[in-house]
Amino acid sequence: MKLLPVLEPVTDESCCVPAGAPVLGADEARQQAVVFKALADPNRLRLLSILKAASPGATCVCDLTEPLDLSQPTVSHHLKILLEAGLLHREKRGTWAYFSLIPGALDNVAGVLADL
């Protein structure tokens, strides 16, 4: 008598090889997404561009309204998001707040992309 080989049942997932656990953990991904969310706005990118050009100097918030044609509350709102994402440093001088790019902050974001 000839025996037929026993075949494993075909599952729904048989189309492909499982990709395994993601390399990037959930907590780390959440933290990194905050920084990319801060970068995900044209006006914030333009603010960073101005602050980078002025780097390592600090720029008064009062000087950032005109180049972007935005109101000061709007500029302050965007600067707060960039500050909370760890990209900017804020310093009070008299009435005005001065902002500067944290050295290496943008390089660190580029590093996140390289290490994904």
Added chain:
Amino acid sequence: MKLLPVLEPVTDESCCVPAGAPVLGADEARQQAVVFKALADPNRLRLLSILKAASPGATCVCDLTEPLDLSQPTVSHHLKILLEAGLLHREKRGTWAYFSLIPGALDNVAGVLADL
């Protein structure tokens, strides 16, 4: 008779030197923000991380649901955003769509940060 020096009137803008026009143009900033918006989500970062690990190979959409514990429509939604941002390549093989990271796409985003 002793003449006093004439002083220029102090304007509201006297606190600081104008920052000038932003280095990054409005249109370019809008385009770049789309890519950062695609990156601004923890699940999308984790998807990229899986696809990068599989690179240059392509991964079936059916293999991306389990590692992230997400439904297939949700994974497909995130993949569509990454695709539209120019980060992924999509290929249909029979019933399933296979996704792969476009070579150099993440390096290009890092380049955007370096050139801000």
